[in-house]
Amino acid sequence: MKNYTSYCFDLDGTVYRGSTVIPEAREFIHFLRAQGIRPFYVTNNAKMTQQQIYEKLSGMGIELERDHIMTSAIATAKYIAKYYPNETAFIIGETGLYEALEQEGIPIVEDHAQLVVQGLDTTLNYEKMELAGYQLQNGAKFIATNGDLKIPKERGFVPGNGSLVRLLAEVSNVEPISIGKPEPHMLAALQETFQLEKSRMIMIGDNYETDILAGIHFGIDTCHVNTGVSPTEQVRMQKLKPTYYVQTLEELKNFFE
Ligand SMILES: [Mg+2]
Known part of the structure; x- marks a missing residue:
């Protein structure tokens, strides 16, 4: 080796x-x-923050450096900072994604964004999908943290971020860039x-x-x-x-x- x-x-x-x-x-x-x-x-995983993953691994008896954890949310934020500096972002996602974008200083807005950034949000509702769809149809660029269609759970598969990204892509006719x-x-x-x-x-x-x-x-x-x-x-x-x-x-x- x-x-x-x-x-x-x-x-x-x-x-x-x-x-x-x-x-x-x-x-x-x-x-x-x-x-x-x-x-x-x-x-x-774009839902969890670096700190949450750090604590999970530490709790399992694994010694590690917190900044050695790369999530699709962190990579998405770095990608935006590099290729779309200063553009405004509308976020569908959970704490991990919000925190990652905030750390890169990306302006987060509630509407009329230049970028629609989508990660898994298990509390996502129809109204938010509507809002994201309108912005994509108005020319916002589409960035997905990851394209996983399904996630295995004990009783079977549940929708992954990729399934919800496909839904918005179909409705808006805009193809996403996927980071994960x-x-x-x-x-x-x-x-x-x-x-x-x-x-x-x-x-x-x-x-x-x-x-x-x-x-x-x-x-x-x-x-x-x-x-x-x-x-x-x-x-x-x-x-x-x-x-x-x-x-x-x-x-x-x-x-x-
Ligand atoms: Mg795996």
């Missing part, structure tokens, strides 16, 4: 499942830290912020369609772990394949020996 210095972990299905830590992941992270490596965490995985923006934001050496970055995740493709699109090595949504057999049949496959992250430790 190559000498990586920047390990980028997906969260749900890779480091934890819901509110339960995956022990092999925690151990591998400890193992890396013991060697002076400080991993990064890359999640499409499988797009490379979150990895690009980490590379830029921390001046990471691309050839020594690796993206590790359970979901082929998001994690592995994000790594491939960004042009770095990837590792699929069979602890979440994509079964290894299915990943092996894909045309664009991950660099490594492991059953659990414990196996990655062996690559060091």
